Amino acid sequence: MGIIIIFTSIFSYLLGAHYIANVEIVIFIVLIIAIVLFIISYIITRSFERLAEASKMKSEFINIVSHQLRSPLNNIKWTFEILTSKELEVPTEKVEEYMGNVEENIARMVELIDDLLIVSKIEQGRVPISKKEVFLENLIKDLIKRYRIFAEASHVELNFYFKEQASPVFTDPSLIKLVVENLIDNAIRYIKGPGKVEIKLTMENKKVLFSIKDTGVGIPQKDKKYIFQKFFRAENVLKERTRGSGLGLYVCKSIIENLGGRIWFKSEEGKGTTFYFTLPIK
Amino acid sequence: MLNVCMFKCLYVCMKTILFIEDEATLQKAFGDVLQQKGYKILNALNGEIGLRRARSENPDLILLDLVLPRLHGFEVLKKLKEDPETKEIPVIVLTNLGKMEDINKAIELGATTYLVKTEYKIEEVIEKIKKIIG
Numbered sequence: 001m002g003i004i005i006i007f008t009s010i011f012s013y014l015l016g017a018h019y020i021a022n023v024e025i026v027i028f029i030v031l032i033i034a035i036v037l038f039i040i041s042y043i044i045t046r047s048f049e050r051l052a053e054a055s056k057m058k059s060e061f062i063n064i065v066s067h068q069l070r071s072p073l074n075n076i077k078w079t080f081e082i083l084t085s086k087e088l089e090v091p092t093e094k095v096e097e098y099m100g101n102v103e104e105n106i107a108r109m110v111e112l113i114d115d116l117l118i119v120s121k122i123e124q125g126r127v128p129i130s131k132k133e134v135f136l137e138n139l140i141k142d143l144i145k146r147y148r149i150f151a152e153a154s155h156v157e158l159n160f161y162f163k164e165q166a167s168p169v170f171t172d173p174s175l176i177k178l179v180v181e182n183l184i185d186n187a188i189r190y191i192k193g194p195g196k197v198e199i200k201l202t203m204e205n206k207k208v209l210f211s212i213k214d215t216g217v218g219i220p221q222k223d224k225k226y227i228f229q230k231f232f233r234a235e236n237v238l239k240e241r242t243r244g245s246g247l248g249l250y251v252c253k254s255i256i257e258n259l260g261g262r263i264w265f266k267s268e269e270g271k272g273t274t275f276y277f278t279l280p281i282k
Numbered sequence: 283m284l285n286v287c288m289f290k291c292l293y294v295c296m297k298t299i300l301f302i303e304d305e306a307t308l309q310k311a312f313g314d315v316l317q318q319k320g321y322k323i324l325n326a327l328n329g330e331i332g333l334r335r336a337r338s339e340n341p342d343l344i345l346l347d348l349v350l351p352r353l354h355g356f357e358v359l360k361k362l363k364e365d366p367e368t369k370e371i372p373v374i375v376l377t378n379l380g381k382m383e384d385i386n387k388a389i390e391l392g393a394t395t396y397l398v399k400t401e402y403k404i405e406e407v408i409e410k411i412k413k414i415i416g
Contacts (some may be wrong), residue, residue: 014374051413066378067349067378067379070376070378070399070400073400074303074378074399075307075311077400078311078312078399078404079307079311081404081405082311083406084313085404085405087405088315088318089318094314097310098311101307101310101311104307105307126293159358216366239351239352240348240351240352241351242304242349242409253346253366
């Protein structure tokens with residue numbers, strides 16, 4: 001495309017010089033033609049880039065979904081084969097354990113499908129939002145209760161700091177719950193060994209500020225710009241944990257932005273990460 | 283006394299399988315089945331531990347998943363086949379990846395056979411194991 005612009009510029013200069021006496025006007029016309037061609041080439045290049053990106057996303061989607069669904073599906077299939085086999089003897093105490101495995105694997109598949117459905121709604125711009133007055137501290141307290149056992153089992157201290165009597169926020173509680181769940185889950189999951197997660201809720205200029213700080217693996221510098229991208233999983237996380245769709249943070253960002261807020265993070269590899277989001281009170 | 287000796291002999295004579303798999307529930311359930319079939323099972327939940335156990339315990343067979351934390355299955359396979367101590371151990375790749383390029387790569391690296399989990403029943407996998415180590 002660059003060669004075309006150069007040749008067109010030279011050709012239009014020669015043509016202009018032949019018919020127009022004023023050199024300044026000729027140069028001006030050549031400049032305009034070059035700029036127009038440059039803009040067109042930029043648009044074409046960007047379109048190809050977007051197409052390539054879309055195609056890459058599509059293949060990543062197929063890879064991730066097929067692998068992340070196949071694993072629990074196979075676990076269920078083999079567990080049922082064991083339970084129903086006439087040749088194998090399954091002790092009674094094992095039956096309960098195996099049924100527990102089945103339940104866990106079904107939950108994994110449901111979680112992935114739920115994530116995919118919400119992503120599809122986000123992409124079509126039709127996330128159903130149902131706003132009402134929400135006391136975020138109560139919502140967070142409930143979630144912390146739910147995550148307490150997981151945190152203790154992972155040797156993670158989970159603390160929540162907030163100002164009493166904070167104003168209610170006019171927002172969608174089920175969507176906010178999804179965001180906070182994702183952030184707490186990530187914070188606990190990516191701490192290696194004993195660690196700490198601190199959640200804070202404060203008010204700032206008609207906005208509520210939520211922060212969640214962990215002492216986890218952190219995000220490598222080179223991965224920071226991709227962290228909210230769909231299907232992206234940071235290299236250090238992928239190395240430690242093969243499960244995961246890379247959809248959680250993309251979902252969080254889309255929801256917060258749909259609710260009129262902003263989400264961002266600060267992170268240092270090996271030391272930890274803090275995710276923040278703001279939401280308008282009204 | 284004789285019984286104890288016989289039991290020890292049976293245990294020592296049992297074929298050992300190292301199962302490198304990050305799905306703990308699958309590892310446990312399939313491991314139970316293999317034990318019932320008379321094999322001694324060693325487990326590893328990631329590639330690094332798997333490689334270490336293969337070197338230290340010299341199993342008769344390795345069941346190797348590919349998508350593994352710490353060290354990818356292909357890396358494990360490559361290192362196993364480069365090491366004179368472990369290169370003769372037969373490796374069955376047992377994975378959910380079913381692309382032709384993955385199958386070819388595993389076989390090129392020295393895998394004895396390649397099984398896509400969802401395409402096989404447990405009994406069929408056991409048959410493949412029996413064929414290789416008896």
